Amino acid sequence: MILADTHTHTTFSTDGHGEPEAMLQSAVARGLSMYCITDHMDWLFPMDPTSFLFDAKKYFAKLAKLREAWRDRIDLRIGVEIGLRDEEDVRDEVRQYYDELLRNFPFDYVIGSTHCLCHTDPYYPEYWQTRTGTEGVLRYLEAELWNLENYDGFQVCGHLDYILRYVPKNRRVQKTKLAEVTDAILRTLIRRDIGLEINTGALRRNYPETNPSEAIAARYYELGGRLITVGSDAHYPEHVAANFDRTEEMLRGIGFKEYAVFAGRTPGLYKF
Numbered sequence: 001m002i003l004a005d006t007h008t009h010t011t012f013s014t015d016g017h018g019e020p021e022a023m024l025q026s027a028v029a030r031g032l033s034m035y036c037i038t039d040h041m042d043w044l045f046p047m048d049p050t051s052f053l054f055d056a057k058k059y060f061a062k063l064a065k066l067r068e069a070w071r072d073r074i075d076l077r078i079g080v081e082i083g084l085r086d087e088e089d090v091r092d093e094v095r096q097y098y099d100e101l102l103r104n105f106p107f108d109y110v111i112g113s114t115h116c117l118c119h120t121d122p123y124y125p126e127y128w129q130t131r132t133g134t135e136g137v138l139r140y141l142e143a144e145l146w147n148l149e150n151y152d153g154f155q156v157c158g159h160l161d162y163i164l165r166y167v168p169k170n171r172r173v174q175k176t177k178l179a180e181v182t183d184a185i186l187r188t189l190i191r192r193d194i195g196l197e198i199n200t201g202a203l204r205r206n207y208p209e210t211n212p213s214e215a216i217a218a219r220y221y222e223l224g225g226r227l228i229t230v231g232s233d234a235h236y237p238e239h240v241a242a243n244f245d246r247t248e249e250m251l252r253g254i255g256f257k258e259y260a261v262f263a264g265r266t267p268g269l270y271k272f
């Protein structure tokens with residue numbers, strides 16, 4: 001059984017709907033022994049630059065207190081999900097911001113995610129107006145590859161192919177055209193000792209696969225990658241550790257024997 005949820009949000013994130021206490025309560029009720037809160041930091045978010053930021057001092061003050069108060073029930077880790085950017089006119093500033101943030105605050109765990117590119121969020125239809133389904137996904141994966149090669153300080157790549165959730169329904173994506181850049185991403189992760197997050201968030205949105213998909217997780221394994229984490233990306237208490245059972249089965253089927261949970265940005269390995 002997977003005993004930790006390593007990707008979760010609270011009301012410190014603009015889109016989070018559970019107070020930290022409610023999320024912890026849910027984690028304990030689900031039998032987890034470790035829990036990691038990873039609220040959003042998206043410096044220079046395109047639509048509203050302040051929309052995905054939290055006050056790191058307040059965050060640490062609150063979560064460090066909770067860690068003590070809940071110590072006998074669950075082991076709380078304090079993490080963050082940072083939004084990486086590859087646009088030439090913003091990337092230097094974004095890199096500096098995260099370097100300073102990670103230097104100044106002792107996060108246990110940092111997820112590096114690509115949310116925005118081309119000065120927009122592909123969640124919005126405008127991203128897809130000038131691109132086919134395949135082009136939109138390809139452009140995202142290229143941005144992600146650049147980010148994974150050029151940012152430091154994060155321990156895993158968050159939801160590698162989650163752009164697939166946002167492809168408009170009437171568009172086709174030719175998966176064979178994505179293989180080369182996907183391989184380049186996986187090889188970069190292995191070379192840089194960055195873990196691969198298996199994000200189960202899509203499963204509760206009626207999307208048929210985790211992000212990344214089983215095929216990509218299997219390819220990572222085939223290339224020699226073994227460092228994986230599992231996270232629900234819960235934004236509500238009821239979503240903590242959702243669909244972990246079927247995800248564990250999928251990962252065991254590929255051959256994975258253990259998953260990682262970080263403390264002090266160092267992985268602890270746990271058998272399924």
Ligand SMILES: [Zn+2]
Pocket residue numbers: 081113115158159
């Ligand atoms: Zn994310």
Ligand SMILES: [Zn+2]
Pocket residue numbers: 007009081233
């Ligand atoms: Zn998230």
